[in-house]
Amino acid sequence: MWAAVVPEAKARWELREIPTPTAGPGQVLIRVHACGVCHNDLWVSQGVFPFPPLDPVVVGHEAAGEVVGVGPGVTTRRVGDRVGTTWVQATCGRCDYCRLNLPLTGQSGMNCPESVMSGLTVQGGHAEYVAVPADSTVLLPDALSYEAAAPVLCAGYTAWSALRAANPEPGERVAVLGIGGLGHLAVQFARATGFETVAVTRSPDKHALARTLGADHVVADGAQLKAAGGADVVLVTGTSYRAATDTLQGLRPNGRIVLATIDPVDSFTIPPTSPFWAQRQQVIGATHNGLDQLTEALDLVASGAVTPLIETFPKERVAEALERVERGEVRFRAVVTYA
Ligand SMILES: NC(=O)c1ccc[n+]([C@@H]2O[C@H](COP(=O)([O-])OP(=O)(O)OC[C@H]3O[C@@H](n4cnc5c(N)ncnc54)[C@H](OP(=O)(O)O)[C@@H]3O)[C@@H](O)[C@H]2O)c1
Ligand SMILES: [Zn+2]
Ligand SMILES: [Zn+2]
Structure with a gap:
């Protein structure tokens, strides 16, 4: 598959062919249609945040797309579902924080020492495909395009x-x-x-x-x-x-x-x-405060009450999207399309 690879800190993003992931137990494989560029993606690639220990580094936590495969044990998602993914995918379930049994939020990402985070601990959504736990996805409202959904998934x-x-x-x-x-x-x-x-x-x-x-x-x-x-x-x-x-x-x-x-x-x-x-x-x-609140936000956008203003870039122009984000020129979210 084609993915936007961050070759090293401070380097220009490159579209490269890398292995396509598969859906493991509890996971869905998503054909990514659109993924937004968050300021945090910029900071990771600038080396402001620790550079992820991934080979290769693919960031992105605003991926929206279609389920094309389900791994063993998945009952809540089906091939053909339109879904959104987000930053925190999973936690260990066993540490002191996880034993509080709180919902999956940005807080869990920062407290569980083994949390799984898109683009930080596992490859993220700036790619043609991404595999994530089914439970960390949300079903997108029918009225919402992938491009409009993407900025809602983090921003x-x-x-x-x-x-x-x-x-x-x-x-x-x-x-x-x-x-x-x-x-x-x-x-x-x-x-x-x-x-x-x-x-x-x-x-x-x-x-x-x-x-x-x-x-x-x-x-x-x-x-x-x-x-x-x-x-x-x-x-x-x-x-x-x-x-x-x-x-x-x-x-x-x-x-x-x-x-x-x-x-x-x-x-x-x-x-x-x-x-x-x-x-x-x-x-x-404040951070991502639970998938119920993500759903509320998506519904407000789907109702037409809120409209993300986006600049769309085909995957071949992903490096240009990053440069515009870096210069503060985007009004107001850069969204890269992968399908
Ligand atoms: N809590 C979370 O879970 C979470 C999640 C995602 C992002 N974030 C954080 O949210 C922030 C915004 O992310 P974003 O993706 O929306 O970024 P963005 O689209 O790049 O927007 C950043 C805005 O910050 C303002 N700004 C830039 N430089 C500034 C300066 N020197 N002094 C004052 N204001 C300045 C500008 O607004 P004006 O032009 O209007 O001044 C700019 O539009 C980042 O700090 C990011 O790390 C937090
Ligand atoms: Zn973000
Ligand atoms: Zn934990």
């Missing part, structure tokens, strides 16, 4: 989980910091579920776009957010903890700031002069 999943983690009350105002893959969906999820929404973007050219996504207000930073009346919830979806810290000045009393961002270099800090304690504010971490 949308995380954005929706972050909004859910904040537990917004009717009438509250939601701000989204960083309008990229996650952020452009977070704005739409917040608006689609009835919240007055503020986009916080450092990119002037995104102001008009953020309004078309549904943002009621668009500001550039925390000072402007405060001047605009602040927000009860700030969903931090860009790449910068420093920018998240800056946004604290616009967090209202009893507000929640939700960090979905992973920032490998900088820190989130509560400034010494901030009356965070008196405001009874909360900082909440």
Whole structure:
């Protein structure tokens, strides 16, 4: 099969022919139609995250496609099913964390020492085929194309989980910091579920776009957010903890700031002069929060209430897709097609 191989850290992705996987016990073999490019794929290939011990390295955790084979023991998926895959595929089931018997989430991926993660511990979805545990897949709504589903499988999943983690009350105002893959969906999820929404973007050219996504207000930073009346919830979806810290000045009393961002270099800090304690504010971490929430996100997209804005690249142009992501040029998710 053809796969987008990351030859080494900091190297250009290459389309190479590598062995096609087979479905092992409990697994399905998926003919990948579309796979989105997450900022985390970029960081893996830039060497910002540890380079995966795979030969060859194939990343990608937003693969959507059709089941073409089922391994021994699979009863819940059939050949022909349209499915989505995601980042955390499985855990060991036996360590102290697994014995809590919590659902499969991003949290399990980071706690079980033997978790199976697409593109990190096993080959990922930037390929014509991928084999994953049937239980880690979701059935896609019929109304959803593979290209539109792909960005939901990590970006949308995380954005929706972050909004859910904040537990917004009717009438509250939601701000989204960083309008990229996650952020452009977070704005739409917040608006689609009835919240007055503020986009916080450092990119002037995104102001008009953020309004078309549904943002009621668009500001550039925390000072402007405060001047605009602040927000009860700030969903931090860009790449910068420093920018998240800056946004604290616009967090209202009893507000929640939700960090979905992973920032490998900088820190989130509560400034010494901030009356965070008196405001009874909360900082909440967010990641993929269970396949039920992924399904909710997919259903919102299938209903037409939320629409991923994507740039589609055929597999032959995968390296170009990565370069555009690296330069911050994609509006708002690069999706590579493999079929
Ligand atoms: N928690 C999880 O499970 C999870 C899952 C997936 C991704 N993530 C994290 O989510 C973040 C976003 O991922 P993505 O795929 O949406 O990335 P992306 O599409 O590349 O978007 C990143 C956005 O960050 C903002 N940004 C970039 N450089 C910045 C800087 N120096 N200062 C302030 N803001 C900056 C930009 O927004 P503006 O142009 O609007 O300023 C940009 O659009 C990453 O940190 C990623 O690691 C977390
Ligand atoms: Zn991701
Ligand atoms: Zn475990």
